Amino acid sequence: MTMLAAHPPQHPAVLETLLAEYRARTTGSATAFRRSAAVLPGGETRNVTYYPPYPVILAEGHGSRLLDVDGTEYLDLVNNYTSLVHGNAYPPAMAAAAAVLTSGAVFPSPHELQLELAELLAARIPSVQRVRFTNSGTEASVLAARLAQRATGRGRLLLFDGAYHGSAPPLLADGPEVVTVPYNDIDAVREALTEDIAAVFAEPFLGAGGVIPGRPEFLRAVAELARERGALFVLDEVQSLRNSVGGEQTRLGLHPDLTVMGKVIGGGMPIGAIGGSEELLRLTAATTDGGLAHSGTFNGHLTAAAAGTVTLRHLDAPAIDRLDRAAHRLADAITAAAVRVGIPATVTRAGSILNVHFTPTAPVDAEQARATASTPLLGALHLALLLDGVYTTPRGMINLSTALDTDSLDRAAQAYANAFQRMAEMEVTP
Ligand SMILES: Cc1ncc(COP(=O)(O)O)c(C=O)c1O
Incomplete structure (x- = not known):
């Protein structure tokens, strides 16, 4: 019994381009992470939140927005791993x-x-x-x-x-x-x-x-x-x-x-x-x-x-219903955007929690999920989204909060479409 890999393998071509961009955009995070690694093993207190070369170091969160130490804003699709159902600092x-x-x-x-x-x-x-x-x-x-x-x-x-x-x-x-x-x-x-x-x-x-x-x-x-x-x-x-x-x-x-x-x-x-x-x-x-x-x-x-x-x-029934419908729309939009550029992807969903899998059919057990999680596409998607100002998890899981309005959800869908487009242009393959 193992969870999905917290940080999937990276594609060499992606490492060159996306990582160079990432490092240039996150110099404050790099400095803070070096300091962190000197006292916290691996620079972290949770294995799951690490990803290479270092995670962005977050400074503040308000509603659906996160702010890192370099002053970059992100749309939050992680909500501290599903716990912040009404967004940050509700x-x-x-x-x-x-x-x-x-x-x-x-x-x-x-x-x-x-x-x-x-x-x-x-x-x-x-x-x-x-x-x-x-x-x-x-x-x-x-x-x-x-x-x-x-x-x-x-x-x-x-x-x-x-x-x-x-x-x-x-x-x-x-x-x-x-x-x-x-x-x-x-x-x-x-x-x-x-x-x-x-x-x-x-x-x-x-x-x-x-x-x-x-x-x-x-x-x-x-x-x-x-x-x-x-x-x-x-x-x-x-x-x-x-x-x-x-x-x-x-x-x-x-x-x-x-x-x-x-x-x-x-x-x-x-x-x-x-x-x-x-x-x-x-x-x-x-x-x-x-x-x-x-x-x-x-x-x-x-x-x-x-x-x-x-x-x-x-978190009453109407609020949950709105989350559910928004998650359904976002899942469809993500799948359609991948298909448009010829990348095989499925989004599994449980209410307002979603996971992108790079496979044309949804996995039904952990073995199938692990097989699809070993693709470099996941790492590329995570980085491309971060560079477009959308904060997701390295393993492809996202979830919604009630703080996300329609414009934010449209922006999230567009960021996935942009990321898939970039990945297709860079010929990142499963
Ligand atoms: C289904 C499930 N059970 C238990 C836990 C453990 O909870 P905690 O992280 O608060 O210890 C988690 C955490 O992600 C979880 O997803």
Whole structure:
């Protein structure tokens, strides 16, 4: 189980032209990155945000715009990897967080703002009766795994190839407790779901694995099989909660035992959470004999609780619908622009999250996505877009925020058309 390569290979011809332009445009970033690399290994604190020769160093973000240290503006199609659903420094969320900062942002006792967010999550997501907060999606996944192991008395976890549930054991592909099977392959699940599996972890779509939607009947069959065989069905909605008021589980007709949450629920601040039935979540309570030891100095940090509550309230069904329609249009425009210049490309999409793949047909599992991700076209596209003032991810994933207006979306589509045109002229090939 591996995610897509964070920084795909570069084409030699592209290296000469695009990289020369990039270096000339980002001298301030180069200087800042050298300083950074002297103290942060690889110049970064997140593997996924690095790309060669060095990433632009960002200084500010406002709505749909990012500004780098050289003063160059970019249209933001990354939104801190899907977490900023209303764009950068969303004023209502930042005002809520700022209000907390002057009256105490963290206490060694529960606070009404935590209750408000927990109540909101429980009201929105049918399978969530109780909520437990953590500081990140990674921590929430780890807690879900521990809870499943305790509740079932079993040790192993079934994950999907290409899934990402965070960067900590036991949810790593090569972990001793992990069994991995291909996504969208129910026969493989049937075979691997033995009596020692504590939980099946599934994303509604492979997010970091290439934005590959799960077939609804596949996900429902996985949940059913898990139940039949005494394992918990854990749905990781860390990315997908932005796509539906009640999470993708409502759209798919799923009722997971546990839901893993993060990103948008913190409104731009660090957070994670698990949700589920009263019976299961009781195992995390201090008052439960034989329960799990679960603490965290900053669990349910009030800046995240306050910003997250406002963010979710503003992420209502009409807002999600607008994001969905805009994403659909952009996906079509990107595909059409590539086809016009003879570059084979498909855009996979899950709500407002998209991924460009340089292949004429959409990949349905991680192996197919990885095969297409090794092309130099991805690196060329990323650089060409940056040089045209559009900030995307090296692996081809983009996502929308409500801060993007129609003009910005048209500009994004035009930037893709320009980039493909440049790539075609430079004869960058798969
Ligand atoms: C589906 C999914 N689960 C879990 C995580 C981990 O969340 P965090 O980065 O907050 O630790 C991520 C992060 O990208 C994710 O996409």
